[in-house]
Amino acid sequence: MGKTYRIVVDKGICQGHSVCVAHAPKVFRTLDDGGPYPLVDLITDRPGDDQLADVELAAELCPNGVIRIVYED
Amino acid sequence: MTPPDVSLGDTPHKTAPIPYVSGEKPGVGHYEEFATTPLEFLHRAYEECGEVSEFDLAGLKTVLMVGAEAHEAFFRAPDDQLNAAAAYQMMVPVFGEGIQFGAPSEIERQQLRMQYQGLRYEKMAGYYAKVAREVKDFIADWGDSGEFDFYEAFTDLTLKTSTHCLLGSDFRYKLTGEFAELYHDLEQGLDAAAIRDPNAQNSAYQKRDDARRRLQHLITEAVRDRRARDFHSDDMLEIYMTATYEDGTPLTEHEITGMVIWFMFGGHHTSSNTSAWTLLEICRNPQYLAELQAEQDAVFAAGKEASMTTQRDIPLLDGFIRESLRVHPPLNAITRRVLHDFEYKDYKVEAGKNVMLCPHVAHKLPDYFPNPEVFDPRRPNPENVFALIPFGGGRHKCIGNAFALLQVRTIFTWLLHFYEFELAQPAEYYREVMPTLILRPSDPCRVKYRRRKV
Numbered sequence: 001m002g003k004t005y006r007i008v009v010d011k012g013i014c015q016g017h018s019v020c021v022a023h024a025p026k027v028f029r030t031l032d033d034g035g036p037y038p039l040v041d042l043i044t045d046r047p048g049d050d051q052l053a054d055v056e057l058a059a060e061l062c063p064n065g066v067i068r069i070v071y072e073d
Numbered sequence: 074m075t076p077p078d079v080s081l082g083d084t085p086h087k088t089a090p091i092p093y094v095s096g097e098k099p100g101v102g103h104y105e106e107f108a109t110t111p112l113e114f115l116h117r118a119y120e121e122c123g124e125v126s127e128f129d130l131a132g133l134k135t136v137l138m139v140g141a142e143a144h145e146a147f148f149r150a151p152d153d154q155l156n157a158a159a160a161y162q163m164m165v166p167v168f169g170e171g172i173q174f175g176a177p178s179e180i181e182r183q184q185l186r187m188q189y190q191g192l193r194y195e196k197m198a199g200y201y202a203k204v205a206r207e208v209k210d211f212i213a214d215w216g217d218s219g220e221f222d223f224y225e226a227f228t229d230l231t232l233k234t235s236t237h238c239l240l241g242s243d244f245r246y247k248l249t250g251e252f253a254e255l256y257h258d259l260e261q262g263l264d265a266a267a268i269r270d271p272n273a274q275n276s277a278y279q280k281r282d283d284a285r286r287r288l289q290h291l292i293t294e295a296v297r298d299r300r301a302r303d304f305h306s307d308d309m310l311e312i313y314m315t316a317t318y319e320d321g322t323p324l325t326e327h328e329i330t331g332m333v334i335w336f337m338f339g340g341h342h343t344s345s346n347t348s349a350w351t352l353l354e355i356c357r358n359p360q361y362l363a364e365l366q367a368e369q370d371a372v373f374a375a376g377k378e379a380s381m382t383t384q385r386d387i388p389l390l391d392g393f394i395r396e397s398l399r400v401h402p403p404l405n406a407i408t409r410r411v412l413h414d415f416e417y418k419d420y421k422v423e424a425g426k427n428v429m430l431c432p433h434v435a436h437k438l439p440d441y442f443p444n445p446e447v448f449d450p451r452r453p454n455p456e457n458v459f460a461l462i463p464f465g466g467g468r469h470k471c472i473g474n475a476f477a478l479l480q481v482r483t484i485f486t487w488l489l490h491f492y493e494f495e496l497a498q499p500a501e502y503y504r505e506v507m508p509t510l511i512l513r514p515s516d517p518c519r520v521k522y523r524r525r526k527v
Contacts, residue, residue, distance in 0.1 A: 012149055013458065015472050018194045036185040036468070061383055063475045065458035 007045050007055060008068045014040045019061045024054035040066055089419040091136060092122035102129025108265035111507055112405060115431040125420050131269060134426040135408075138417065139435050141460040146417045147409065147430055148459065148467030152178065157469050159410035160427055163267035166281060167259050167338065169289075172331030180318070185472070187316040187324075188336060191239075191309040192472050197479055198381055199307055203237045204480050205379035208487040217524045220497055224349050224518035227484075229253070231345040234480050239336055241308040244295050252291070256337065258284035263510050268408075289330040296329060309336060340473045342511050343403040344480050349514055350401040351394050351485060353503055354448055356496045356520060361450060365389050366525070369489040378490070382482060390489070392450035394481050398463035400448055402432035403511050407465050432462050433512070492522045 007027065016037035020028035027047045030038035047055060059067040094117070097103050106114045107130055118126040119139050126137045138147055147155060158174035158181065165175035173181055190196075211230050232253055237245040262281030266273065296314060298304075305311055313329045324332065355365065368387050372378055377386065384391035407430040415422045422428055437445040441460040442452065455461055464471040471477070488494075496503070497519035504515040 013467060013470075015470060016189065016193075017472075017475055019475070022194050036182050037189045037472070057385075060385070063478075064470065065454075 003049070003052065003071050004073075005046070005052065005055075005069050005071045007042060007047070008070060009040050009042060010066050010068070011039050013064050014066045015064055016040070017063050019063065020058035020067060023058040023061065024051060027051055027055055028058060087419070088416070088421040091125055091127040091420050091422070094118045094121055094126050094128040097129055101131045104129070104131035104265075111265070112431075112433050112505065112512070115405070115429075115434050119431075119434045125417065127426075130427075133269065136420075136422045136426055136428045137434075138428055138430055140438060141435075141441060141455070141457040143417060144430055144435065144459040144462055144466060145457075147428060148465075148470075150409075150415060152468065154411070154413045154415055155409035155428060156412050157409055159412070160408040163263060163271040164338075166271050166278070167262060167285065168335045169285060169327055169331035172328060173335050175331075183318050184328075184332065187312060187332065188309075189472055190312045190316070191336075192476055194475070196307075197475065200238045200476065200479060201381055201483055202379045203242075204234045204483040205487065207234045207237055208484050212487065212491060215492070215522065215524075218522060220519055220521045222518050223352050223520045224345075224514060224516070227345040227348040227352075228342070230484065231341055231348065231480065232256070234484075235337055235341050235344070238476075239309040239333065240292075240295065241306040241310055243299075243304070243306070244310070247295075251287075255284040255288050255291075256341065259288075259334065259338075260342065260509055285330075285334070288334065289327060292330045292333055293326045296326060309333070336473070339471060340477060340480075343471075344477050346401075346403045346511055346513050347394065347398060347477065348481050348484055349518065350397040351481060352488075352494060352520060353496075353514060354393060354397050354400075354450075355485075355489075356494050357500055358448060358450070361389060361393075362493070365393070365489055366493075369486045372486050373490050378486060379483075382486065387482060387486065389450055390482060390485055391478075392452070394478060394485070395454070396448055396450050396452055399436045399442065399452075399461060401505060401512055402436060402463040404463075404465075405431050405433045405507070405512060406510065407432070407462070430462065435460070435462060491525060493525055495521045495523075497521050 016030055016039055018030055020040060021030060027043055029041050029043055031041040032038040055067075055069060059069055094103060096106065098105065103114065107128070115137060118128060118137050124138065124140050124143055128135055128137070138144070158178065161174045164173065168175060171180070173184060176184065207230065233245065233248065236248055236252070258280045261277050262271070264277070271278070295310065299310070299314065310333070313324055313332045317323050355362070368389050372382055372386060409428050411422050411424050411426050411428060414424055415428065436442060438460070439445055441455040441457065459466055464474040498517070502515075503518070505512055506515045507513070
């Protein structure tokens with residue numbers, strides 16, 4: 001069995017660049033609440049093992065460091 | 074018998090006085106020192122007073138906050154408490170009335186949405202090809218070896234790359250030296266005195282206003298030409314020409330010009346200076362050269378030289394750029410006006426004062442950056458995202474940050490693939506200077522180049 005993990009996003013520092021949506025579209029989307037930019041929204045905060053590589057890439061490439069992955073034993 | 078506990082209700086919050094920087098002069102406070110040697114002054118403020126310090130810029134009381142924790146409090150404060158617009162009024166004559174901080178916050182929000190349209194991730198792929206083409210043309214007549222002024226060269230190159238992505242090929246190839254001169258005149262209107270009164274009567278501000286008018290003329294011609302030909306393109310100008318406010322009103326020609334200048338100001342000199350510092354650091358750290366070249370050669374071998382690369386493709390180059398931004402951040406006075414008293418730890422900053430962050434000071438804190446004076450392109454990013462703030466942070470963080478990194482990466486992938494560089498003067502001749510609000514290397518910025526045998 002692979003690692004279990006959950007995702008935490010900090011909407012307070014998101015500016016909607018949507019890098020995460022491009023790399024892990026099953027996990028991330030953006031929602032437009034009428035602010036200056038749409039903000040990240042999690043489709044699920046506990047995606048399966050098969051999404052981990054994409055989520056890690058999204059977290060690494062996010063220009064604002066919005067995404068944190070919490071690995072659980 | 075113990076007295077009844079009376080501390081459950083509200084007790085007045087005890088605030089500590091904010092440490093005050095020494096050396097103020099009657100009438101002007103610390104203004105002269107700040108205006109002539111801003112970085113030295115801000116470093117001194119931190120060394121003397123620590124995390125929070127206060128000084129006086131000719132009547133404008135300013136509080137410098139240093140460190141990730143302080144930055145986070147600053148960036149997370151709501152706009153009606155720590156206000157950017159009130160602190161950046163010197164930008165209003167440059168961009169124009171009714172644009173960004175010259176507009177009500179409701180309008181500014183809608184304009185920012187328009188800027189954002191051109192900076193989304195899916196738009197980036199098209200920009201790589203344009204930047205790559207510019208760099209290819211830039212080195213086309215370099216020959217086998219030579220020497221050049223890299224500050225001027227990067228100013229010229231990033232003007233072309235930014236204009237190409239922003240205003241399209243049609244405008245870019247009509248670009249003349251006049252355009253660069255107009256931007257130069259606009260920038261000269263941004264000195265320390267503009268923070269106090271951007272509308273004072275002097276020749277620099279007069280030239281700034283003349284340049285703004287002339288730019289509006291040139292950009293309006295381009296807009297009218299596109300409309301007459303029913304020409305559409307995948308660039309920012311197209312976005313400005315078709316965007317509407319929420320009530321359906323399109324941007325006026327005055328506003329389109331302002332949006333262009335706003336975008337260019339955000340992206341041009343910051344990117345050109347980052348390129349200049351990156352080249353300097355590549356020359357100063359030759360021990361990484363072979364690996365840097367191998368990394369860029371692999372990009373070319375994979376046929377990705379004009380398409381999207383990420384820090385996974387070019388980790389060492391990416392590290393050089395990020396470390397250059399840490400050591401030599403372009404913008405060093407991130408400021409807000411306090412509209413309602415702002416509390417941080419035991420301190421209270423009263424309404425009417427400014428609060429300021431200084432990346433140059435913050436990026437040298439050993440708690441976040443061990444051996445901060447060492448240039449280390451493999452330095453990991455600090456855990457706390459508020460420690461490293463070359464693009465600011467929070468709601469007003471530079472939304473062009475991904476675009477900026479894209480430009481600088483593409484420039485160096487090409488340069489390092491084809492050429493090797495060497496300083497033309499001893500390394501200590503290249504100093505940090507800040508004649509306007511942007512940190513740059515001192516003149517003369519000479520570097521020698523030699524074509525690689527690949």
